[in-house]
Amino acid sequence: MTSRGEGDTFTAMSNKRAMVSMQKVMLRYPTGKTALSGVTLDVLPGQFVYLTGESGAGKSSLLRLIYGAVRPTSGQLRVQNVDMRKAREAQVRDIRRRIGIVFQDHKLLFSRTVFENVALPLRVQGWTADRLVPRVRKVLEYVGLEDRLWSYPEALSGGEQQRVAIARAMTASPPLLLADEPTGNLDVATARRVLDYLVGLNRQGTTVIMSTHDLHLLESHPGRVVRLHAGALVGDEA
Numbered sequence: 001m002t003s004r005g006e007g008d009t010f011t012a013m014s015n016k017r018a019m020v021s022m023q024k025v026m027l028r029y030p031t032g033k034t035a036l037s038g039v040t041l042d043v044l045p046g047q048f049v050y051l052t053g054e055s056g057a058g059k060s061s062l063l064r065l066i067y068g069a070v071r072p073t074s075g076q077l078r079v080q081n082v083d084m085r086k087a088r089e090a091q092v093r094d095i096r097r098r099i100g101i102v103f104q105d106h107k108l109l110f111s112r113t114v115f116e117n118v119a120l121p122l123r124v125q126g127w128t129a130d131r132l133v134p135r136v137r138k139v140l141e142y143v144g145l146e147d148r149l150w151s152y153p154e155a156l157s158g159g160e161q162q163r164v165a166i167a168r169a170m171t172a173s174p175p176l177l178l179a180d181e182p183t184g185n186l187d188v189a190t191a192r193r194v195l196d197y198l199v200g201l202n203r204q205g206t207t208v209i210m211s212t213h214d215l216h217l218l219e220s221h222p223g224r225v226v227r228l229h230a231g232a233l234v235g236d237e238a
Contacts, residue, residue, distance in 0.1 A: 023077075067079075072085050079099075117153065179208065179210040179211070
C-alpha cells in the first residue's frame with residue numbers, strides 16, 4: 001500500500017480530472033458541531049474508495065456533501081466539475097441525477113412495487129416506457145431479482161431490499177455511486193454478495209465511494225481506503 005501523505009502534489013496533478021475534488025473542506029452544522037475539518041481529497045474516475053472510521057468520524061457527512069444535501073462551511077468542493085459551494089439549486093439537482101445513492105436503511109418506497117422503486121430515477125429524467133421497462137428489467141436481472149418485479153418491499157428480506165436499492169442507484173448508469181454503510185445490517189454472506197454487485201459496477205466504469213465500518217470486507221474486496229477520525233482525514237492508502 002502507498003500513502004498519499006504528500007497530498008498537495010497529488011491534488012494539484014489530479015483535481016482537473018477528478019470525479020470529486022476537496023480542498024481543505026470544513027463542515028460545521030447549525031448546532032455548532034464540526035463534522036469535517038480541513039479535508040483534502042481527490043477521487044478519480046473509475047476508483048473504488050472505502051471511507052472508514054469510527055461512528056461519528058464524518059463518513060456520512062462527507063457523502064452528504066458530495067450529493068449536495070449540505071454545503072461546505074469553508075474550503076473548495078467540486079463534484080463532476082461543479083463547484084458545490086457556489087452551485088445553484090438547479091445545478092445541485094442536476095448533479096444528484098448523475099449520482100446513484102445507496103443508504104443503509106434502503107429508503108425504498110414501501111407503497112410502490114420493486115419495479116416502480118427502480119424506475120423512479122428514470123421517470124424523473126423523463127424516460128419513455130419503451131426505454132424504461134427493458135432497462136429496469138435488465139438491472140433487476142443483474143442483482144438477481146427479475147422474479148420480484150411486482151413484489152412490494154415489505155415482502156423482501158433485508159438483503160433483497162438492499163439489492164433493490166442498488167438496482168435503483170444504478171438504473172440510470174450514473175458515473176458516480178455513493179453507498180453509506182450498505183452492508184451494515186446484513187449478515188456476512190449477504191454483505192459480501194451486495195459488495196460483489198458494487199465491485200461489478202465499478203469494473204464497468206462507475207466510480208464508487210462506500211462508507212463502512214466492516215473492515216473484514218476489505219480483505220475479500222480490496223480498494224483504496226480513506227480513513228477519517230473526528231472529522232479529519234488521517235489515512236489514504238491504495
